Amino acid sequence: MGARQREISVSEFFTKNRHLLGFDNPRKALLTCVKEAVDNALDACEEAGILPDVVIKVEVAANGEAAPPASQATRFRITVTDNGPGIVRQQIPPIFAKLLYGSKFHRLRQSRGQQGIGISAAGMYGQLTTGKPVVIVSRTSPRAPAHYFEVQIDTKKNEPRILEKKQIAWEAPRGTQVTLEVEGRYQKGRASVDEYVEQTIIANPHVKLTYLTPEGESKAYRRTFEQLPASPREIKPHPYGIELGMLLRMLQDTTHHTLSGFLSADFSRVSPNVADGICKSAGLSPRARPRDVHGQAAESLYKAIQATKIMAPPTNCLSPIGEPAILSGLYQQIKGEF
């Protein structure tokens, strides 16, 4: 051992292990790509407080020859356009062409995607199967120019490679458009793109959505609920929800100077009283420096936390759809006697 040991880039790893990210087979891969792009579009709009207006276009990629019918095709071009806040120019290449880069991973807040790997993995899958770059157009305001990018991942380094960038004229005053060309299979039925679109409409009646199918149909779903879902709140971790390893790391990383202060400030539902109780039952001083609590002391602390009665976490960190919204989604989508 020792010979030829070297680092493996995360892009190389997921190139070989793409099934881990939902690219098991061409059919599932097509769905995963559409889903990652739509998830990103909806999250971006909602975070900016904008009622989403999204267009999904899935076309057969003819590739210079006569286009086969959608059911026979093996290559598709997916374009998802939103009216979201747009992306600042410098962030476009890493967001779309670098795995493990994003804003949603490090915060404790509900959102659709959160791993920083969805849309860039979809782009990498496209690059691998069709050799085509991801094409992005984004504009942050009517007063700003629209930026056009073609990017790929340098898989050996997991860094974006910019093939083309320019300012272009774009009809939309604001928003983002992403185009992927991927190997895929278009089928109807369970776990199909069509089913995903219909379910998205039911669960997101505040979205205006247009779906241009690979068979040339245009399906327009109007907005049936004129209100954005309440924004989910970011919360601190609940003491019951962490593992020992996480507790050890938090003890090292905290900015608080006493164990009691750390417990009540860095967790949800831990009052100063509860914090003192935990310290006492762990046999530790509430004034102990968090950084000095490790090894056996940390284990005692961990056990004391599990043994202490602590109020359940607040639920306002969740943003449920709500009855009026889900009903309006169902009325639109499910035909039947209500």
Added chain:
Amino acid sequence: MGARQREISVSEFFTKNRHLLGFDNPRKALLTCVKEAVDNALDACEEAGILPDVVIKVEVAANGEAAPPASQATRFRITVTDNGPGIVRQQIPPIFAKLLYGSKFHRLRQSRGQQGIGISAAGMYGQLTTGKPVVIVSRTSPRAPAHYFEVQIDTKKNEPRILEKKQIAWEAPRGTQVTLEVEGRYQKGRASVDEYVEQTIIANPHVKLTYLTPEGESKAYRRTFEQLPASPREIKPHPYGIELGMLLRMLQDTTHHTLSGFLSADFSRVSPNVADGICKSAGLSPRARPRDVHGQAAESLYKAIQATKIMAPPTNCLSPIGEPAILSGLYQQIKGEF
């Protein structure tokens, strides 16, 4: 968008997504940890041409209290010792405490593990669930000292943190011992550690294996086949087995100066004749520079490859167990009338 975008380390990603690596639940996690350590031990021995002599010890980790019975325990210490070539000192920390680091990923050769993520992920799982470091003892020859390391992963950076390193006296003249302390569940039956050990013995009759169970039993399996399996050969990729994206990358990375030379040198089963045939049917010059072949030309090349009849890949890149060896494994393990 643009606010708080940042890189996510691969360790952080797999901390949140450990199910992707086989740490779904405590029972499966225990098996995964044992398996990763044993796979590494066997691969190391075989690569060095050493008949493996492996000891697997799984103990209940009492953690300062009275040890519960194995069936009730939630924490285990796993120690796997081999008589392999040992690991040079500098390589010990990254091999055991850095994800995506290894020697087996970049070569096209059969081996048990190959992702550079197995044993270090097991160590990270241990760190997360018990806070304990991975402990390694390794020695490369009777004339060299044995090195003792305690390492953890700095998950924010995916870099090893060395908690302790020293030279120690060790009875073994050569080999590696790794100890992990992890949260787990010990159960019998399907997909248990016991079953894995028995299957390993059947498929690897050239291994002498001792298994010390968490219930205090000692099971000794003698070596029943005195020959190492033939070493698998590293081969070049077969042209049918690559995707367009891979072909594009190989065209850029090759050291060959002509398309025909690239095809016959960088792939298996492509003779200069076959290479010229592929170029011709793609409408490309055999003298073209590989780096200049991209876009539509690369697509034509890819299609020409698929359409050309090419001999199946050689099979000597595989190392099957072989009839005498599998029989000797079966005779030892499966009681019945043969």
